[in-house]
Amino acid sequence: MISSSSFWLWSLAIGVLAAVYFRYRRLSPVPGPFLAALTDLWRFSLTRSGHFSDTLVDLHTRYGAFVRIGPNAVSISDPAAVPTVHSMHGEFRKADSYSTLRALFNGKVIGTVVDLQDENEVSALKRAVGSAFATRNLLDYEPDVDHTLDRLVQAIRKRRTFSLLDAMQQFQVDFLMKAAFSRDTDYLETNRSTYEISGDARVKHWYTWQSMPGLEWLLFKSPLSPAWHRSPPKPPAWTAMASAEYDKRVKLHSDKPGGRESRKPDLLSKYLSGAEQHKDSVSQTTIVRVISSTIAAGFDTSAYTITMTLYYLLKHPAVLKKLRSELDDALDSGRLSRRPRFNEVDKLDYLEAIFKETMRLQPFLKPLLEREVPAGGADIAGRSFPGGTTVAISVLNVHRDTAVFGKDADEFRPERWLEADHQHRASMERSMLAFGGGKRVCMGRHIAALEMRKAIPRLLMEFDVSFTRSANRVTANPASQPDLIGRSKLCL
Numbered sequence: 402m403i404s405s406s407s408f409w410l411w412s413l414a415i416g417v418l419a420a421v422y423f424r425y426r427r428l429s430p431v432p433g434p435f436l437a438a439l440t441d442l443w444r445f446s447l448t449r450s451g452h453f454s455d456t457l458v459d460l461h462t463r464y465g466a467f468v469r470i471g472p473n474a475v476s477i478s479d480p481a482a483v484p485t486v487h488s489m490h491g492e493f494r495k496a497d498s499y500s501t502l503r504a505l506f507n508g509k510v511i512g513t514v515v516d517l518q519d520e521n522e523v524s525a526l527k528r529a530v531g532s533a534f535a536t537r538n539l540l541d542y543e544p545d546v547d548h549t550l551d552r553l554v555q556a557i558r559k560r561r562t563f564s565l566l567d568a569m570q571q572f573q574v575d576f577l578m579k580a581a582f583s584r585d586t587d588y589l590e591t592n593r594s595t596y597e598i599s600g601d602a603r604v605k606h607w608y609t610w611q612s613m614p615g616l617e618w619l620l621f622k623s624p625l626s627p628a629w630h631r632s633p634p635k636p637p638a639w640t641a642m643a644s645a646e647y648d649k650r651v652k653l654h655s656d657k658p659g660g661r662e663s664r665k666p667d668l669l670s671k672y673l674s675g676a677e678q679h680k681d682s683v684s685q686t687t688i689v690r691v692i693s694s695t696i697a698a699g700f701d702t703s704a705y706t707i708t709m710t711l712y713y714l715l716k717h718p719a720v721l722k723k724l725r726s727e728l729d730d731a732l733d734s735g736r737l738s739r740r741p742r743f744n745e746v747d748k749l750d751y752l753e754a755i756f757k758e759t760m761r762l763q764p765f766l767k768p769l770l771e772r773e774v775p776a777g778g779a780d781i782a783g784r785s786f787p788g789g790t791t792v793a794i795s796v797l798n799v800h801r802d803t804a805v806f807g808k809d810a811d812e813f814r815p816e817r818w819l820e821a822d823h824q825h826r827a828s829m830e831r832s833m834l835a836f837g838g839g840k841r842v843c844m845g846r847h848i849a850a851l852e853m854r855k856a857i858p859r860l861l862m863e864f865d866v867s868f869t870r871s872a873n874r875v876t877a878n879p880a881s882q883p884d885l886i887g888r889s890k891l892c893l
């Protein structure tokens with residue numbers, strides 16, 4: 402005779418086993434580590450120890466283009482999948498794992514545009530504020546880049562030793578605050594730490610927990626969790642800055658009803674006029690969200706990419722030499738000013754190839770850009786997936802795909818972008834996900850391009866750059882022997 406308590410225990414055990422089995426069966430034709438098919442804890446243990454990205458690259462070599470990385474999650478390394486998963490219409494919405502990117506303060510969960518999952522809300526938002534990021538408005542921000550680059554050059558001349566990444570982060574806050582809110586901040590001038598603004602910890606948290614959004618909510622965001630009670634009383638620095646600037650500007654408008662400010666348009670004034678025209682579809686909360694996203698999404702990404710570009714240039718002296726001669730030729734023939742203008746640097750092909758190559762090998766974002774297969778299921782690069790499956794392109798694999806980028810895809814060789822014919826170059830460009838892709842592609846990519854294309858030539862024209870023995874530090878020597886174009890010494 403089975404007692405009633407053991408009957409329930411047996412039923413529970415059989416129920417759990419059946420659930421695991423059916424979850425396992427759902428994607429069983431997709432190869433991958435056996436444990437990954439049973440539990441998300443497999444991926445979590447790897448993201449927690451920081452080894453998931455490298456492991457994923459190896460798994461694709463072992464299992465092929467599709468690898469099961471969780472009971473309901475598949476990683477894809479076939480570049481042909483990029484336009485489907487990151488389509489222009491956003492059929493594959495962002496997966497639930499984006500909730501782990503949101504922060505909690507004072508018992509409230511707050512997000513950015515990056516983690517918005519409702520595609521209708523995203524469309525409404527883009528209709529309202531998209532023009533602030535459009536190429537036709539790009540030059541509105543050029544004076545802000547110039548102003549902040551002047552400060553960067555001054556700061557480098559003043560300091561003896563410093564970390565290039567720190568300097569680029571300070572440059573980035575000063576630039577974003579100027580471009581977004583017309584505000585002068587003094588991070589570069591006073592060598593102030595940007596630690597509180599950096600979203601690095603948030604991105605790490607996203608990377609670590611993205612395989613287990615339900616558990617992450619329970620442990621960090623549910624009112625029952627100890628973390629909820631310990632949640633900081635203040636929002637993250639960038640949200641606080643954005644809200645304060647928004648409040649100030651809205652107050653200014655209500656103090657001067659109907660009146661427009663005389664300052665040149667900044668990102669915030671563009672958001673506000675967009676929101677006014679689309680009152681019915683865009684809420685005030687969404688506008689504050691997009692403002693804080695501007696700082697959060699544009700800060701670490703651009704600082705890191707400019708730093709990595711200089712790093713690659715120093716690691717490859719032949720590339721640096723070739724870039725210097727592109728700059729010298731342009732200067733000599735009057736096609737480049739010493740304070741480079743965007744319409745001048747935009748025509749420097751080798752410079753452009755260097756950025757593409759840096760972002761191909763060093764895309765900033767480590768977390769997977771996970772998407773959900775739409776309800777009816779979908780074919781991705783020749784394979785069918787049921788609706789609700791979480792899929793992600795393995796950016797590190799796709800960016801080094803030898804069929805697309807050539808046998809030397811692991812090497813830093815900017816020339817590949819110049820040698821390729823039109824068709825080949827288009828296929829390389831389609832495979833690039835450093836700025837994401839499709840409908841949810843980075844909204845600030847043109848602004849990032851404006852900054853990067855102006856910053857690198859300016860730094861190279863002002864300074865001689867070389868590695869010092871102490872890694873990560875930069876020493877700047879005011880010009881002892883200025884060369885032809887008056888560079889000082891900048892050592893890295």
Ligand code: HEM
Pocket residue numbers: 514515516517523694695696698699700702703706765766770834835836837838840841842843844845846848849
């Ligand atoms: C080199 C610099 C940058 C890189 C590598 C970069 C990278 C990215 C990536 C990969 C995404 C897509 C994330 C996803 O699919 O989940 C993204 C989204 C976004 N980025 Fe950037 N970004 C850069 C600079 C900027 C700048 C300067 C701004 C603002 C001024 C910005 C604003 C945004 C916004 C608002 C989104 C969200 C778009 C959406 O979800 O629809 N980014 N960025």
